[in-house]
Amino acid sequence: xxxxxxxxxxxxxxxxxxxxxxxxxxxxxxxxxxxxxxxxxxxxxxxxxxxxxxxxxxxxxxxxxxxxxxxxxxxxxxxxxxxxxxxxxxxxxxxxxxxxxxxxxxxxxxxxxxxxxxxxxxxxxxxxxxxxxxxxxxxxxxxxxxxxxxxxxxxxxxxxxxxxxxxxxxxxxxxxxxxxxxxxxxxxxxxxxxxxxxxxxxxxxxxxxxxxxxxxxxxxxxxxxxxxxxxxxxxxxxxxxxxxxxxxxxxxxxxxxxxxxxxxxxxxxxxxxxxxxxxxxxxxxxxxxxxxxxxxxxxxxxxxxxxx
Amino acid sequence: xxxxxxxxxxxxxxxxxxxxxxxxxxxxxxxxxxxxxxxxxxxxxxxxxxxxxxxxxxxxxxxxxxxxxxxxxxxxxxxxxxxxxxxxxxxxxxxxxxxxxxxxxxxxxxxxxxxxxxxxxxxxxxxxxxxxxxxxxxxxxxxxxxxxxxxxxxxxxxxxxxxxxxxxxxxxxxxxxxxxxxxxxxxxxxxxxxxxxxxxxxxxxxxxxxxxxxxxxxxxxxxxxxxxxxxxxxxxxxxxxxxxxxxxxxxxxxxxxxxxxxxxxxxxxxxxxxxxxxxxxxxxxxxxxxxxxxxxxxxxxxxxxxxx
Numbered sequence: 288x289x290x291x292x293x294x295x296x297x298x299x300x301x302x303x304x305x306x307x308x309x310x311x312x313x314x315x316x317x318x319x320x321x322x323x324x325x326x327x328x329x330x331x332x333x334x335x336x337x338x339x340x341x342x343x344x345x346x347x348x349x350x351x352x353x354x355x356x357x358x359x360x361x362x363x364x365x366x367x368x369x370x371x372x373x374x375x376x377x378x379x380x381x382x383x384x385x386x387x388x389x390x391x392x393x394x395x396x397x398x399x400x401x402x403x404x405x406x407x408x409x410x411x412x413x414x415x416x417x418x419x420x421x422x423x424x425x426x427x428x429x430x431x432x433x434x435x436x437x438x439x440x441x442x443x444x445x446x447x448x449x450x451x452x453x454x455x456x457x458x459x460x461x462x463x464x465x466x467x468x469x470x471x472x473x474x475x476x477x478x479x480x481x482x483x484x485x486x487x488x489x490x491x492x493x494x495x496x497x498x499x500x501x502x503x504x505x506x507x508x509x510x511x512x513x514x515x516x517x518x519x520x521x522x523x524x525x526x527x528x529x530x531x532x533x534x535x536x537x538x539x540x541x542x543x544x545x546x547x548x549x550x551x552x553x554x555x556x557x558x559x560x561x562x563x564x565x566x567x568x569x570x571x572x573x574x575x576x577x578x579x580x581x582x583x584x585x586x587x588x589x590x591x592x593x594x595x
Numbered sequence: 596x597x598x599x600x601x602x603x604x605x606x607x608x609x610x611x612x613x614x615x616x617x618x619x620x621x622x623x624x625x626x627x628x629x630x631x632x633x634x635x636x637x638x639x640x641x642x643x644x645x646x647x648x649x650x651x652x653x654x655x656x657x658x659x660x661x662x663x664x665x666x667x668x669x670x671x672x673x674x675x676x677x678x679x680x681x682x683x684x685x686x687x688x689x690x691x692x693x694x695x696x697x698x699x700x701x702x703x704x705x706x707x708x709x710x711x712x713x714x715x716x717x718x719x720x721x722x723x724x725x726x727x728x729x730x731x732x733x734x735x736x737x738x739x740x741x742x743x744x745x746x747x748x749x750x751x752x753x754x755x756x757x758x759x760x761x762x763x764x765x766x767x768x769x770x771x772x773x774x775x776x777x778x779x780x781x782x783x784x785x786x787x788x789x790x791x792x793x794x795x796x797x798x799x800x801x802x803x804x805x806x807x808x809x810x811x812x813x814x815x816x817x818x819x820x821x822x823x824x825x826x827x828x829x830x831x832x833x834x835x836x837x838x839x840x841x842x843x844x845x846x847x848x849x850x851x852x853x854x855x856x857x858x859x860x861x862x863x864x865x866x867x868x869x870x871x872x873x874x875x876x877x878x879x880x881x882x883x884x885x886x887x888x889x890x891x892x893x894x895x896x897x898x899x900x901x902x903x
Contacts, residue, residue: 404800407816436776436812454808455775462770467763468744492712498843499807500762500836504744508715528808535806 290314290346292594293339294584295393297357298322298412299435302334305581306342309594313581315342323362331363332388343389350593351387352584354396354415358383363393368400368409372447375418379590396587401450408453412580413438419583420552420575421446428547429540431565431572433457433529433557439536441543452539454532460525463503469524472510474517478560482519486526487564491534499531525560533564550575598622598654600902601647602892603701605665606630606720607743610642613889614650617902621889623650631670639671640696651697658901659695660892662704662723666691671701676708676717680755683726687898704895709758716761720888721746727891728860728883729754736855737848739873739880741765741837741865747844749851760847762840768833771811777832780818782825786868790827794834795872799842807839833868841872858883 291309295302300322306315321334335351343349358366366383381397398411413432417440420430425446432438435458440451464470489502506524509515515523540549549565551558552575565572576582588594599617603610608630614623629642643659651657666674674691689705706719721740725748728738733754740746743766748759772778797810814832817823823831848857857873859866860883873880884890896902 404797406797406813407820407822408812409816409819452809453812455777455812456808458775459767459771459808459811462774463767466770466774467766469763489712489714500764500767500840501760501843503767504716504761504763505714508717511717512715514715532808535809 288312288314290342290349292585292588293342293349293351294581294588295339295351295353295357296355296412296415296580296584297353297362298355299324302338303580304339306339307581307585311585323356323359331357335387335393336389340389343387343391347390349391350588351391351393352382352396352588352591352593353393354580354584354587355412358395358397359411362395364395366395366397369397371399371401371451372443372449373399373414374445374447375586376590378414378418379587382587382591394588394591394593396584399448399451403450403452408451410438410440410451410453413440414448415583415587416552416579417442417448417583418446418586419579419581420550422582422586423576424550424573426547427545429536429543429545429549430575431536431549431551431561433551433553433561435461437532439539439549441540441545450543452536454535456528456532460528463524464521469503469506469520472507472517473520475521477518477521478525479519479522480563482515482522483526483560483563484567485515486523486528487530487533487567488526490527490530491568502527502531526564529560529564530568533561533568533570537568537570548573552576552579596620596622598650598657600893600896601650601657601659602889602896603647603659603661603665604663604720604723604888604892605661605670606663607632610646611888612647614647615889615893619893631664631667639665643695643701644697648697651695651699655699657699658896659699659701660690660704660896660899660901661701662888662892662895663720666703666705667719670703672703674703674705677705679707679709679759680751680757681707681722682753682755683894684898686722686726687895690895690899702896702899702901704892707756707759711758711760716759718746718748718759718761721748722756723891723895724860724887725750725756725891726754726894727887727889728858730890730894731884732858732881734855735853737851737853737857738883739844739857739859739869741859741861741869743769745840747847747857749848749853758851760844762843764836764840768836771814771832772829777811777814777828780815780825781828783829785826785829786833787827787830788871790823790830791834791868791871792875793823794831794836795838795841795875796834798835798838799876810835810839834872837868837872838876841869841876841878845876845878856881860884860887
């Protein structure tokens, strides 16, 4: 089968790449811990050669397209943000080319920007996952992309991302577990599902709306008073933070008037936790396709005329 | 002048002690970085001797009383929490004695506990500052104690702490500055007052109540888009978090029905930031006495009959 495209999901900590045929068949794939912060001396051309160089050598004219933090100021070349509302075609129109040092080039997908309440917001990589996820689930909806910096995006019937909002849930969870007093009482890395549910319930509980600066302290006091086991505290905090994001996200969904069931796109285990929290909070959620990044890269490459 | 009491404010990172006369005159004082996490080999008797041993040697029967994390499970001896509502007399009744190894002893002030929304909350050290601050400003009010784990306490006319609530504001600010992506764009340690005000305004802005997981991300995007200078981002984030605490705290104040102007007790520069945020958010705040811990230790010692 003839290769038609080299597709790269090139993020902060890791790089995944696929060699795909015109019909979408994956001919070969590679993954490496060569995210932009881990590329020695910032030699991106060497990282490109080490991971997908053999594919390019075998087919010298093969187009390559990459999404993610590789297009950030700290990446290979900055691909300026495209302003919302943004269609897949507008995203394809914003591709930035970089020479790959093997006589060819690589197109970098731009991130998106929007402004809400006067404050700018950004995504980079998620726009490609959204484009890919909606191939099999089109329509007006909210796409939820859990992660270090979770995104909730409003998509119109025609596939345009009209606006979106970010939540630092994953990073706040990580720094609280690793660097705050809350981590001191925790034992183990597992997410106890019952403790997770109790955290979700607490996030939506009575009292002040939000109140997160207060509520996270419970991940200490419940441990101190032996109301949660040390092995359960991590799940409790995870539920509290994901629950807070979901409460905030659902209010945001109401404001942007997208009523369809949220489509959750991303890591399987994390998506399952979001689905669980959405269900508990009365909204429900639909888990999207696992290969959204690859599908999005193919869709954007096609829109740009890079691949058939 | 005859010494009447050795008073110690013995926290997590530092130890302050005063040699006081019966009328409150400070005869001598000492400060050392010998907080409970910094005492070599957990030899608290040696730390006691190194800092206040000469005072005890000169007056072998001199009573000593200490408040703070020294009474925690990780301290010298655990002083069990007293449940709210708790008067200064009830706190004095909960003193726990520890032998100091010089033939004498030291009384440790218990912390307080309360339950709100079914979740336990705790303080240790702040109960003493509250008792001290109210010597010169008695009455039914809310006392705000900013810090790593800020406390807002409701105090009744008779001086009882009826209930309180904690906010992890200081620690969340520290871990976000030091360990999250938000710190990467920050330059300098100063708190730009104008940026602080913009952060406070954003914390109380339109949109979802709370929404902190979203709003903190602005401390990155405003930097990315050069809407805030790198030197201003720290102040912006500080305003955002302190503003969120104040919004939550004022709602809590309404729920506990304490209408008097909040009394702010603690570190001068931090108290000034809270006063600034309270003013901006329409509530106003009164900065309490600087020596609240010492006054509280004297008051509790008197109530326990330890010092005249």
